[in-house]
Amino acid sequence: MSRAELTGSPGGPLRGRIAVPGDKSMSHRALILGGLADGETPISGLLEGDDVLATARAVAAFGASVERLGPGEWRVTGAEWTSPAESVDCGNSGTGARLLMGAAAGFPLTATFTGDASLSGRPMERVLGPLRQMGAVTEGATLPVTIRGGGLHGIRFVNAKASAQVKSAILLAGLRAEGEIIVEEPARSRDHSENMLRAFGAEVEVAADGTVRLGEKRALTGTDVAVPGDPSSAAFPLVAALLVPGSEVRIEGVMLNPLRTGLFATLVEMGADLIVSGERDVGGERVGDLLVRASALRGVEVPASRAPSMIDEYPILAVAAACATGRSVMHGLAELRVKESDRLAAIIAGLNACGIEAWDEGDSLIVVGAGGPPAGGGSVQAHHDHRIAMSFLVLGLAARAPIGVDSAAMIATSFPTFVPLMQGLGAGIA
Ligand SMILES: O=C(O)C1=C[C@@H](OP(=O)(O)O)[C@@H](O)[C@H](O)C1
Numbered sequence: 001m002s003r004a005e006l007t008g009s010p011g012g013p014l015r016g017r018i019a020v021p022g023d024k025s026m027s028h029r030a031l032i033l034g035g036l037a038d039g040e041t042p043i044s045g046l047l048e049g050d051d052v053l054a055t056a057r058a059v060a061a062f063g064a065s066v067e068r069l070g071p072g073e074w075r076v077t078g079a080e081w082t083s084p085a086e087s088v089d090c091g092n093s094g095t096g097a098r099l100l101m102g103a104a105a106g107f108p109l110t111a112t113f114t115g116d117a118s119l120s121g122r123p124m125e126r127v128l129g130p131l132r133q134m135g136a137v138t139e140g141a142t143l144p145v146t147i148r149g150g151g152l153h154g155i156r157f158v159n160a161k162a163s164a165q166v167k168s169a170i171l172l173a174g175l176r177a178e179g180e181i182i183v184e185e186p187a188r189s190r191d192h193s194e195n196m197l198r199a200f201g202a203e204v205e206v207a208a209d210g211t212v213r214l215g216e217k218r219a220l221t222g223t224d225v226a227v228p229g230d231p232s233s234a235a236f237p238l239v240a241a242l243l244v245p246g247s248e249v250r251i252e253g254v255m256l257n258p259l260r261t262g263l264f265a266t267l268v269e270m271g272a273d274l275i276v277s278g279e280r281d282v283g284g285e286r287v288g289d290l291l292v293r294a295s296a297l298r299g300v301e302v303p304a305s306r307a308p309s310m311i312d313e314y315p316i317l318a319v320a321a322a323c324a325t326g327r328s329v330m331h332g333l334a335e336l337r338v339k340e341s342d343r344l345a346a347i348i349a350g351l352n353a354c355g356i357e358a359w360d361e362g363d364s365l366i367v368v369g370a371g372g373p374p375a376g377g378g379s380v381q382a383h384h385d386h387r388i389a390m391s392f393l394v395l396g397l398a399a400r401a402p403i404g405v406d407s408a409a410m411i412a413t414s415f416p417t418f419v420p421l422m423q424g425l426g427a428g429i430a
């Protein structure tokens, strides 16, 4: 196995007050909606991670003006999208690729989308199928994918699984389609597109069961977007503080949209000392400050119905479960197999390499908690997946021996300041 690129080592308590970078889902959407809107969209708090920077370049390649004014401060001026001169490189980002495909399909243009090795292996048909039903012409089921858009008509799409990326791609294409646009899902997925589309002036109706319908009013007008802290990034210092004895960490300005907070609810069920205060509204989303203190955790059973609200948090939840007392069972994890890596397999192999019993049964993950610090030691393969890398570095802080991670560069896709921010709290990550 290759040498560790980064190592997480046990040490003293984590202490301090931090803010995590802007929410990745909202950052992609702010750039794309700004690029489609009439006029200017000033954005503050934009996540400057590689995934979002790829989307910024893509929106500019389609003809919008995208300017960086300062750290996290951007200004987008929308345009009629035209065929880009070159293929659109979406990097490592499923959200960027799928939302951009939807937005581009609304225009009479031709664009080819590419990505890195991981993204090129991920399924795109889930978005291309509905876009074809709306009238787009597509080539390829995995990247590179070419789309010829324009002249779209309405759709009533009943998705077999909850996916905010699929829902958003249809809504974005629907902005320039004739006829009804309705998306139904078996469970509610994150609703940032719906919230932000409304802030840009579009009419979006959401029924109690989550069915979304685009109204008659579909023109977007540029508007200010303030992006709050990403709960999926906050999850890493939060779980680290729970697991390292004596820790007390305050994470300020974290987005608390209820369709994103499944991890926080699960950790509280496990016995986490987690207090939310200062709840307020930022940019149409609920935001608050988290105070977290080291806690003895118990194993938990997480129902499949909770998966959409914590889909990216299972790797770090599995780390918390590895230190808890008793067995944890997490259901409904099939989608983890088609993320940046096969996360279910990566979690199990990583935990096993650290002396923790874990296995899958169908789409469920079972983790046998060590009831305190697990053995640790050794080296974990992160498969170039940012969330797997960060999760096992956190486990190294809580284990009896350091844990090395073989590929950590991809952390920059979602949380470029992860290492200095964790070091600032006293974490031994280097
Ligand atoms: O819409 C989004 O911003 C996202 C939706 C989720 O994916 P799915 O739509 O595939 O569930 C999530 O895993 C991803 O990190 C971000």
Ligand SMILES: C=C(OP(=O)(O)O)C(=O)O
Residues within 6 Å of the ligand: 092, 093, 094, 095, 096, 312, 339, 340, 387, 414
């Ligand atoms: C799955 C993720 O992102 P994406 O689908 O945008 O690559 C993630 O950030 O964990």
